[in-house]
Amino acid sequence: MTTLSKPATYYPNYEVNADDIMTVIEICHPNSPHKKRAFDMIQNAEVKKRHLIMPLTDVVKQGDFGERAKVYQDAAIEMAENVAREAIHNARLSVDEIDMVIATSCTGFMMPSLTAHLINRLSLRPDTKQIPIAQLGCVAGASAIGRAFEYCEHRPDRNVLIVCVETSSLCFHKEAGRLQDFISNSLFADGAAAVVMRGDDQISGLRLTHNQSVTIEDTMPYIEYQLTDKGFKFSLDKDVMHSIPHVAPYLQSFCQDKLEIDANDVDNTIFHTGGRRILDELERCLDLAPDKVKHSRACLAETGNTSSVAVIDVLRRTFEHATKGETSLLAAFGPGFTSEMSVGIWQ
Amino acid sequence: MTTLSKPATYYPNYEVNADDIMTVIEICHPNSPHKKRAFDMIQNAEVKKRHLIMPLTDVVKQGDFGERAKVYQDAAIEMAENVAREAIHNARLSVDEIDMVIATSCTGFMMPSLTAHLINRLSLRPDTKQIPIAQLGCVAGASAIGRAFEYCEHRPDRNVLIVCVETSSLCFHKEAGRLQDFISNSLFADGAAAVVMRGDDQISGLRLTHNQSVTIEDTMPYIEYQLTDKGFKFSLDKDVMHSIPHVAPYLQSFCQDKLEIDANDVDNTIFHTGGRRILDELERCLDLAPDKVKHSRACLAETGNTSSVAVIDVLRRTFEHATKGETSLLAAFGPGFTSEMSVGIWQ
Numbered sequence: 001m002t003t004l005s006k007p008a009t010y011y012p013n014y015e016v017n018a019d020d021i022m023t024v025i026e027i028c029h030p031n032s033p034h035k036k037r038a039f040d041m042i043q044n045a046e047v048k049k050r051h052l053i054m055p056l057t058d059v060v061k062q063g064d065f066g067e068r069a070k071v072y073q074d075a076a077i078e079m080a081e082n083v084a085r086e087a088i089h090n091a092r093l094s095v096d097e098i099d100m101v102i103a104t105s106c107t108g109f110m111m112p113s114l115t116a117h118l119i120n121r122l123s124l125r126p127d128t129k130q131i132p133i134a135q136l137g138c139v140a141g142a143s144a145i146g147r148a149f150e151y152c153e154h155r156p157d158r159n160v161l162i163v164c165v166e167t168s169s170l171c172f173h174k175e176a177g178r179l180q181d182f183i184s185n186s187l188f189a190d191g192a193a194a195v196v197m198r199g200d201d202q203i204s205g206l207r208l209t210h211n212q213s214v215t216i217e218d219t220m221p222y223i224e225y226q227l228t229d230k231g232f233k234f235s236l237d238k239d240v241m242h243s244i245p246h247v248a249p250y251l252q253s254f255c256q257d258k259l260e261i262d263a264n265d266v267d268n269t270i271f272h273t274g275g276r277r278i279l280d281e282l283e284r285c286l287d288l289a290p291d292k293v294k295h296s297r298a299c300l301a302e303t304g305n306t307s308s309v310a311v312i313d314v315l316r317r318t319f320e321h322a323t324k325g326e327t328s329l330l331a332a333f334g335p336g337f338t339s340e341m342s343v344g345i346w347q
Numbered sequence: 348m349t350t351l352s353k354p355a356t357y358y359p360n361y362e363v364n365a366d367d368i369m370t371v372i373e374i375c376h377p378n379s380p381h382k383k384r385a386f387d388m389i390q391n392a393e394v395k396k397r398h399l400i401m402p403l404t405d406v407v408k409q410g411d412f413g414e415r416a417k418v419y420q421d422a423a424i425e426m427a428e429n430v431a432r433e434a435i436h437n438a439r440l441s442v443d444e445i446d447m448v449i450a451t452s453c454t455g456f457m458m459p460s461l462t463a464h465l466i467n468r469l470s471l472r473p474d475t476k477q478i479p480i481a482q483l484g485c486v487a488g489a490s491a492i493g494r495a496f497e498y499c500e501h502r503p504d505r506n507v508l509i510v511c512v513e514t515s516s517l518c519f520h521k522e523a524g525r526l527q528d529f530i531s532n533s534l535f536a537d538g539a540a541a542v543v544m545r546g547d548d549q550i551s552g553l554r555l556t557h558n559q560s561v562t563i564e565d566t567m568p569y570i571e572y573q574l575t576d577k578g579f580k581f582s583l584d585k586d587v588m589h590s591i592p593h594v595a596p597y598l599q600s601f602c603q604d605k606l607e608i609d610a611n612d613v614d615n616t617i618f619h620t621g622g623r624r625i626l627d628e629l630e631r632c633l634d635l636a637p638d639k640v641k642h643s644r645a646c647l648a649e650t651g652n653t654s655s656v657a658v659i660d661v662l663r664r665t666f667e668h669a670t671k672g673e674t675s676l677l678a679a680f681g682p683g684f685t686s687e688m689s690v691g692i693w694q
Contacts, residue, residue: 065412069574106458111572111579112682113482119562119683126597129560130685131494132482135460147478147494154501213476215466225458227416229576232458250473336463338477 001201002152002208003347004145007316008086009193010079011051011303018042020056021186028060029177038182046276046297050189050304052169053079059169065231068170072108076165079192080114081121084163088122091159091196092203095122098196099158100129100151104140104308105165106225107190107232118163133308137223138272139334140164140308145197146211146340152199159199164308165192171232184234187275189304193312201347206315206328208344210258214250219243219337240337241277247339248285251331258343259327264288266343268318272332273300273310295321308332322346348548349499349555350694351492354663355433356540357426358398358650365389367403368533375407376524385529393623393644397536397651399516400426406516412578415517419455423512426539427461428468431510435469438506438543439550442469445543446505447476447498451487451655452512453572454537454579465510480655484570485619486681487511487655492544493558493687499546506546511655512539518579531581534622536651540659548694553662553675555691557605561597566590566684587684588624594686595632598678605690606674611635613690615665619679620647620657642668655679669693 022039029035052059053075062068080103088095101124103114110117113132118124131147133140141164148160168188173181201207222240226233255263263269263286271282273296283293295317299310306313311332318328324346331341369386376382399406400422409415427450435442448471450461457464460479465471478494480487488511495507515535520528548554569587573580602610610616610633618629620643630640642664646657653660658679665675671693678688 064576065578066573066575109456109482109572109574111453111482111484112567112570112685115482116562116567116683116685120564120567123564126561126563127559128562129493129497130483130490130562130683131478132480133478134481135456135458135462135479136477137458143477146476150476150498212474214473215463215475215477216473217467217470220459220463220467223459225456226413227456228413229411231412335459336466336477338459338463 002149003198003201003203004206004208005091005196005198005203006205006319007193007195007312008083008090009313009316010083011191012053014052014055015049016052016056017049018047018186024060025182028174032177034179034182038179041183042186045186046301047187047304048301051191053167053190054169059172060174064229068231069109072167072170073110075167076105076108076114077117080118080163080165083192083194084118084122084161087194087196088161091198093159093196095124097159098124098128098161100160102131102144102148102160103163104133104144106134106137106140106307107166107168107171109134137334138274138307139332139338139340141311142330142332142340145342146213148197149208149211149342152197156199160197163194164312166190166307166309168307171234173230173233180236184236187305188234189306191303191306191309193309195312195315204347206344207347208342211342212254213340214247215336215338216246222337223335243333243337244278244281244285247333251286251341254341255329255343263329266329267326268322268328269293270311270314270318270328270330271296273305273314274333275305349496350545350548350550351553351555352438352543352545352550353552353666354540354542354659355430355437356660356663357430358538359400361399361402362396363399363403364396365394365533371407372529375521379524381526381529385526388530389533392533393648394534394651395648398538400514400537401516406519407521411576415578416456419514419517420457422514423452423455423461424464427465427510427512430539430541431465431469431508434541434543435508438545440506440543442471444506445471445475445508447507449478449491449495449507450510451480451491453481453484453487453654454513454515454518456481484681485621485654486679486685486687488658489677489679489687492689493560495544496555496558496689499544503546507544510541511659513537513654513656515654518581520577520580527583531583534652535581536653538650538653538656540656542659542662551694553691554694555689558689559601560687561594562683562685563593569684570682590680590684591625591628591632594680598633598688601688602676602690610676613676614673615669615675616640617658617661617665617675617677618643620652620661621680622652
């Protein structure tokens with residue numbers, strides 16, 4: 001009886017809004033033919049604010065990959081430690097009771113991994129198992145939940161710490177001038193989240209019953225990284241908007257098979273905050289009442305798209321409202337094009 | 348009854364020897380104070396040849412991270428597909444019977460991950476689970492075996508494809524002039540390996556019974572990456588030589604607990620090919636007869652240190668000699684400082 005206990009989230013202090021990022025685009029690309037369209041899209045994106053690890057004045061003057069990697073390492077470790085301690089506390093466990101740590105982060109890179117740093121910083125047991133995940137992008141938070149579920153499913157005495165950390169501001173490239181670069185600049189944001197999966201049922205939370213991965217054939221260009229001397233750079237193809245109609249039938253049949261109800265009868269959906277259009281498409285394709293995606297919309301409005309972090313934040317928001325016996329569908333979407341989905345019942 | 352079936356390995360066509368790399372160092376760093384010591388160490392390293400994905404003339408003139416990332420992606424996908432197909436064939440399975448793919452690679456980066464590329468290239472099922480591992484360095488091959496073991500242990504109807512790909516030549520930096528840079532230049536190499544873990548006992552191979560992870564406190568600087576505008580750069584601290592005395596007691600007690608014999612009574616050891624000194628230390632600390640590490644030494648002599656690939660290569664070599672009922676200890680070592688160890692019995 002694997003249980004997701006109460007998550008912890010953390011957002012850094014520097015806040016930006018749509019107007020701030022439009023000003024940056026205006027200054028860096030005064031003659032861009034994409035500007036008008038981008039500004040229309042940014043103003044309709046339903047992102048009220050985002051949090052960054054540094055002031056926007058520093059974001060725009062960042063150096064090469066080496067320089068960004070140093071900033072990443074310090075910020076990622078600090079945010080990760082912070083949310084990890086709170087999540088372990090929320091799970092009513094001591095650090096000695098953690099058997100595996102999964103860390104997800106696609107906006108920076110370090111070796112030794114964040115998982116090794118967490119073992120040291122938190123004084124986890126030396127035999128703690130590690131899964132660091134860097135290349136699953138926005139689906140990674142839900143992937144971590146899937147892998148933790150498979151580990152705990154037959155091991156009720158084990159507990160997995162999941163930590164997601166993103167610093168999208170370190171993937172900002174001043175010279176990037178395509179329409180999708182402007183959209184990325186206005187959407188992605190920084191933050192951290194952690195959650196403990198307990199293998200037992202000795203705590204209230206979301207009791208997961210099933211998990212499924214889905215990778216859609218021939219859709220790899222939808223979401224990619226470009227790698228440059230300045231590090232990682234998101235590359236979103238406009239076809240990414242076609243991704244949800246591909247995935248929705250899997251989400252529907254997963255709910256029907258495992259919960260024996262249609263997706264629109266699930267009490268709470270916990271969707272990765274990909275963007276307004278992604279949430280609109282989920283509503284449309286699964287015939288969901290608008291109320292069903294409200295926590296994902298609130299997460300988008302208050303924090304933007306924090307990649308692997310977002311789904312754990314939406315889980316935290318759901319935690320405050322779900323009641324015993326309610327059903328949940330948790331899902332995220334990312335490069336591959338891959339979706340990870342889990343279902344469970346609140347206890 | 349999880350079983351490691353027969354692995355596949357692949358090494359690219361371009362071969363270099365110690366003399367070639369000493370010539371490069373001579374030209375790039377004619378006045379280095381470290382040269383004499385480095386050359387002595389290189390000549391005593393017991394690496395006869397290494398394989399690279401490009402001629403040495405191209406290695407020395409590589410550009411920035413973006414340029415290297417393009418070369419990486421093409422080479423990694425091609426090598427990975429090649430060994431994956433052979434490993435699935437060796438396991439007497441069809442591509443439809445693979446439930447999870449774990450890809451390890453610490454010498455380049457791509458998103459979507461190598462796991463998503465393999466799902467597409469091999470036409471694996473859309474519900475194939477993915478674990479891409481980038482940040483575990485040389486321990487990643489044995490980590491993948493550990494995570495696959497945990498997945499299959501309670502799921503005898505499942506199968507995991509493990510693919511390890513390394514292109515260390517893409518981490519070469521002409522201007523790097525420390526002693527440890529010269530050693531890295533002469534030790535690390537390129538290649539790929541794959542192995543399928545079957546959850547059942549319907550094939551001969553190494554039947555794994557137990558796995559353990561060990562991360563030693565306060566040893567993170569032993570092996571690190573430096574990140575630069577030209578990408579990843581290995582950084583080996585000379586203290587890495589002290590790592591094996593830390594890990595050996597864990598290896599010893601793991602054998603005593605799980606196989607009920609001392610490590611020096613295990614029939615075959617399958618050790619990551621870290622370097623001559625690492626293998627000497629394992630022999631010394633575990634009181635092993637020289638014959639016991641012969642496959643690791645042969646792997647080192649013929650291919651250098653291929654990071655996550657090496658342990659799968661040593662498993663392949665052991666496959667050709669082990670007989671039914673023999674015991675094996677498989678272990679690798681990497682950043683953290685982390686060791687992953689498994690034991691099993693040949694069937």
